[in-house]
Amino acid sequence: MTDAPADAVAKSAGTAPQSRPVLVRAIQALGTHNFSLLIALAILIAIFGALRPDVFFLPRNISNIGQAIAILGVLATAQTIVIVSGGLDISVGSILGMSTVCIALAVETTGSTTLAILFGIAVSAVMGLVNGLIITLGRVNAVIATLGTMAAFRGVAFIISNGQSISIFDPALRFIGDGKILGIPVTIEVLMLVIAVFFVLMRYTVTGRNIYAIGGNPLVARLAGLPIRTYQIGIYALSGAAAGLAGMLLAARTGSGQPLSGSQGAELEAITAAVLGGCALTGGKGTILGGLLGVLIIGVLNNGMILTSVPTFYQMVAKGVLLIAAVVIAEHQARRFG
Amino acid sequence: MSSLENAEDRAPVLSVRGVSKRFGVVQALDDVSLEVRHGEVLALVGENGAGKSTLVRIIEGVHQPDQGMLEAGGAPRAFRSPADAHALGIRVIHQEPDIIPDLSIAENLFLGDFRRVRGLFLDRRDLARRTRAMLAAFGLQDELSPWTRAGALGPAYRQLMEIMRALRSGVRLLALDEPTSSLTEDETRRLFDVVEQLRRDGVAIVYISHRMHEVMAIADRVAVLRDGRLVATRMTHEVGEAEIVQLMVGRPITELFDPSARSLGPVLLSVSGVTTRRVHDISFHVRAGEVVGLAGLVGAGRSELAEAIFGHDRAIAGSVAVAGKAVRLRSPADAIAAGIGFAPEDRKSQALLLLRSVKDNITLCVPDLISRFDFISGEDERSVAGALVERLRVRTPSLDQLVSKLSGGNQQKVVLGRWLARRPKVLILDEPTRGIDVGAKAEIYRLIAELAAEGMALLVISSEMPELLGLCDRLLVMTGGRIVADLARAEASEERILDLAMGNNLLRGERTMVA
Numbered sequence: 122m123t124d125a126p127a128d129a130v131a132k133s134a135g136t137a138p139q140s141r142p143v144l145v146r147a148i149q150a151l152g153t154h155n156f157s158l159l160i161a162l163a164i165l166i167a168i169f170g171a172l173r174p175d176v177f178f179l180p181r182n183i184s185n186i187g188q189a190i191a192i193l194g195v196l197a198t199a200q201t202i203v204i205v206s207g208g209l210d211i212s213v214g215s216i217l218g219m220s221t222v223c224i225a226l227a228v229e230t231t232g233s234t235t236l237a238i239l240f241g242i243a244v245s246a247v248m249g250l251v252n253g254l255i256i257t258l259g260r261v262n263a264v265i266a267t268l269g270t271m272a273a274f275r276g277v278a279f280i281i282s283n284g285q286s287i288s289i290f291d292p293a294l295r296f297i298g299d300g301k302i303l304g305i306p307v308t309i310e311v312l313m314l315v316i317a318v319f320f321v322l323m324r325y326t327v328t329g330r331n332i333y334a335i336g337g338n339p340l341v342a343r344l345a346g347l348p349i350r351t352y353q354i355g356i357y358a359l360s361g362a363a364a365g366l367a368g369m370l371l372a373a374r375t376g377s378g379q380p381l382s383g384s385q386g387a388e389l390e391a392i393t394a395a396v397l398g399g400c401a402l403t404g405g406k407g408t409i410l411g412g413l414l415g416v417l418i419i420g421v422l423n424n425g426m427i428l429t430s431v432p433t434f435y436q437m438v439a440k441g442v443l444l445i446a447a448v449v450i451a452e453h454q455a456r457r458f459g
Numbered sequence: 460m461s462s463l464e465n466a467e468d469r470a471p472v473l474s475v476r477g478v479s480k481r482f483g484v485v486q487a488l489d490d491v492s493l494e495v496r497h498g499e500v501l502a503l504v505g506e507n508g509a510g511k512s513t514l515v516r517i518i519e520g521v522h523q524p525d526q527g528m529l530e531a532g533g534a535p536r537a538f539r540s541p542a543d544a545h546a547l548g549i550r551v552i553h554q555e556p557d558i559i560p561d562l563s564i565a566e567n568l569f570l571g572d573f574r575r576v577r578g579l580f581l582d583r584r585d586l587a588r589r590t591r592a593m594l595a596a597f598g599l600q601d602e603l604s605p606w607t608r609a610g611a612l613g614p615a616y617r618q619l620m621e622i623m624r625a626l627r628s629g630v631r632l633l634a635l636d637e638p639t640s641s642l643t644e645d646e647t648r649r650l651f652d653v654v655e656q657l658r659r660d661g662v663a664i665v666y667i668s669h670r671m672h673e674v675m676a677i678a679d680r681v682a683v684l685r686d687g688r689l690v691a692t693r694m695t696h697e698v699g700e701a702e703i704v705q706l707m708v709g710r711p712i713t714e715l716f717d718p719s720a721r722s723l724g725p726v727l728l729s730v731s732g733v734t735t736r737r738v739h740d741i742s743f744h745v746r747a748g749e750v751v752g753l754a755g756l757v758g759a760g761r762s763e764l765a766e767a768i769f770g771h772d773r774a775i776a777g778s779v780a781v782a783g784k785a786v787r788l789r790s791p792a793d794a795i796a797a798g799i800g801f802a803p804e805d806r807k808s809q810a811l812l813l814l815r816s817v818k819d820n821i822t823l824c825v826p827d828l829i830s831r832f833d834f835i836s837g838e839d840e841r842s843v844a845g846a847l848v849e850r851l852r853v854r855t856p857s858l859d860q861l862v863s864k865l866s867g868g869n870q871q872k873v874v875l876g877r878w879l880a881r882r883p884k885v886l887i888l889d890e891p892t893r894g895i896d897v898g899a900k901a902e903i904y905r906l907i908a909e910l911a912a913e914g915m916a917l918l919v920i921s922s923e924m925p926e927l928l929g930l931c932d933r934l935l936v937m938t939g940g941r942i943v944a945d946l947a948r949a950e951a952s953e954e955r956i957l958d959l960a961m962g963n964n965l966l967r968g969e970r971t972m973v974a
């Protein structure tokens with residue numbers, strides 16, 4: 122308000138301002154959408170807390186939830202950026218699988234943890250780059266392009282691993298998977314770091330703002346001189362690298378590189394979390410914080426369904442329904458408040 | 460204080476009673492009461508953001524009033540959606556035409572009213588026939604084919620399509636929200652013919668415009684809104700333009716144009732032999748401190764030329780140089796880097812990020828001014844955007860307001876603000892005052908003169924002839940994608956330009972009306 126020009130302020134101040142309750146102001150500060158997500162999260166916690174009060178709130182279970190969402194969190198926040206830019210990356214599960222295999226093989230051959238991790242992430246970034254090049258230079262729709270590479274990358278993972286799971290014997294990686302620093306699991310710390318970086322990128326940098334512009338209206342972005350293709354290529358490479366990092370976390374947790382890992386709906390969960398978090402699939406809309414809340418909801422839901430012994434097949438149905446419900450609710454809100 | 464002293468015998472089609480509407484902190488309408496009668500044209504005027512569009516949106520049931528009500532046919536009405544209003548024959552032509560780009564003209568016009576052959580198949584022949592009759596009523600039968608994709612049309616044609624679409628079903632009240640802002644004079648005359656015909660048929664017409672001469676020419680009554688309040692209603696024949704303007708802005712408007720000659724510097728923009736798919740062999744130059752106008756009918760290729768110079772449309776031949784240095788134009792980014800700026804005509808689809816704030820939209824092209832090592836400085840950003848909001852007098856409750864929530868004219872100012880922040884050497888303005896009120900228009904003319912005086916080279920495209928004549932040192936007239944004349948200000952006149960612009964279109968047949 123303080124920045125509005127004097128005459129505009131004078132004009133709006135001429136009429137008595139409506140008194141706003143504290144709650145309304147809190148909602149506005151957080152964003153209506155994030156506020157509804159918080160409420161949904163609270164409800165889920167209340168339900169599962171009431172159903173399994175004996176285990177749900179145990180520190181061990183909370184830590185379990187955290188471990189479980191670390192991988193999804195990295196994928197989902199990167200997916201958020203891709204969706205904001207007007208794209209979609211379905212190949213992240215396959216890239217994650219490739220990453221675990223690459224890291225396992227690299228540990229085996231070089232014996233260096235650092236080199237192995239860097240190698241895994243670099244290969245993943247290159248795969249993302251391939252996605253970006255197909256989409257921009259080949260002018261292929263992002264869904265089709267990454268659907269194709271999803272199959273192709275998975276195939277490559279099987280080829281280089283001979284279809285075998287490769288065990289990793291490396292104490293440093295094991296520490297990343299199981300260890301704690303300052304009492305917090307390392308995987309969660311990695312997630313927090315990634316989220317902090319993405320949050321700052323999208324909120325406080327020109328690059329982030331330009332990503333919103335490109336997703337919001339590519340023609341406007343072009344006429345404002347933004348190099349759209351460069352951005353898109355960069356974003357898919359980033360998405361690939363993030364999937365590689367997620368693969369590293371998974372390899373560290375399981376102590377193996379498996380060509381099949383990430384094939385059970387990792388991309389579905391990542392997209393669901395991003396959309397739950399307020400991303401519009403048409404681009405230009407969505408926040409990292411929203412994506413994180415989406416991840417938390419999915420994490421609590423997964424954990425709660427396991428604790429209350431919901432059969433696996435029913436869990437799958439629930440997740441599919443959740444994605445569709447998220448889109449329906451988003452559409453509804455856009456129409457009411459847009 | 461209303462002045463409805465003339466006891467009218469004609470019954471009101473619609474009465475607005477004590478309507479108020481608030482958006483957040485903005486009181487868009489404040490206790491407005493108004494009647495629209497059969498067979499009259501009521502003009503609605505007021506500054507940008509005065510509440511005109513909000514009022515017609517309420518009349519059409521898009522928004523619901525906070526207080527007050529509507530009455531039609533002697534009974535109170537509550538429109539919960541546009542469908543309710545349409546059922547009573549109330550139609551609105553919106554400021555921003557709203558068409559489905561992937562459908563043909565015919566399909567857009569008659570959507571929801573298709574006839575079938577054998578109860579199943581779309582009767583394409585009937586559709587084409589009805590569309591041609593519609594097009595003929597506007598004299599467009601030679602220019603447009605019923606099966607042209609609507610997305611390929613420029614804004615003027617889209618506007619005309621909106622109007623045709625509203626006319627197709629029985630209208631009792633037609634509200635036109637700045638229908639002429641993207642039309643040329645010729646098209647405006649055609650539109651007026653249509654409005655005149657409707658009035659004679661007893662339709663009530665609400666006409667919103669910032670062009671006072673149009674209001675004086677077409678309206679029976681004028682209602683003036685200021686800051687959401689109805690400040691006066693007058694019979695048009697009882698008032699003058701100046702008085703209306705004074706009522707609108709609350710102060711007299713001084714001279715619009717500065718007639719003093721400008722001092723010209725070196726050539727900043729030189730275009731030689733530029734050819735694209737739509738413009739042919741274009742050569743001209745603009746000097747520092749010079750304002751050059753591009754005149755022509757809609758479809759003459761003016762915007763297309765601007766897009767070519769800006770690198771948006773690939774040139775097949777020819778070259779562009781800025782300040783003597785040849786520019787390789789592969790994309791707008793190259794043009795901007797070379798010092799060219801371009802404010803396109805269709806702000807909603809080409810210029811504004813509707814999901815972003817006023818501040819983000821203004822600072823989009825000046826990352827260097829608002830960031831260090833890619834990190835945005837909130838303070839710098841606010842000072843850059845705030846200064847321009849103030850200089851252009853953008854009416855917005857805050858810099859963080861979504862640009863989609865501003866009134867049309869204020870959105871246009873935000874687009875201009877973006878380029879003022881950038882300060883290019885050459886600035887191309889396509890319809891810079893489209894939808895801008897008289898007061899703000901004078902400010903924008905002054906601004907253009909100021910920019911020229913500071914040594915910028917300006918290329919202005921406009922469909923408003925007085926604007927071009929008053930603003931420009933030189934005028935290029937285009938027709939059929941070519942420049943057909945290069946006139947100094949002294950040699951140019953409306954008739955001369957129109958003659959040149961019409962070219963062989965001059966002998967287009969008389970238009971006939973469809974009842």
Ligand SMILES: Nc1ncnc2c1ncn2[C@@H]1O[C@H](COP(=O)(O)OP(=O)(O)OP(=O)(O)O)[C@@H](O)[C@H]1O
Binds near residue numbers: 482
């Ligand atoms: N959906 C909305 N949300 C918030 N504010 C709005 C909304 N619609 C309009 N306003 C505000 O209400 C005021 C009146 O807007 P309106 O569009 O009616 O102006 P107008 O008279 O049509 O102006 P113009 O001549 O520029 O088109 C403006 O200050 C505008 O910012």
Ligand SMILES: [Mg+2]
Binds near residue numbers: 868
């Ligand atoms: Mg308006």
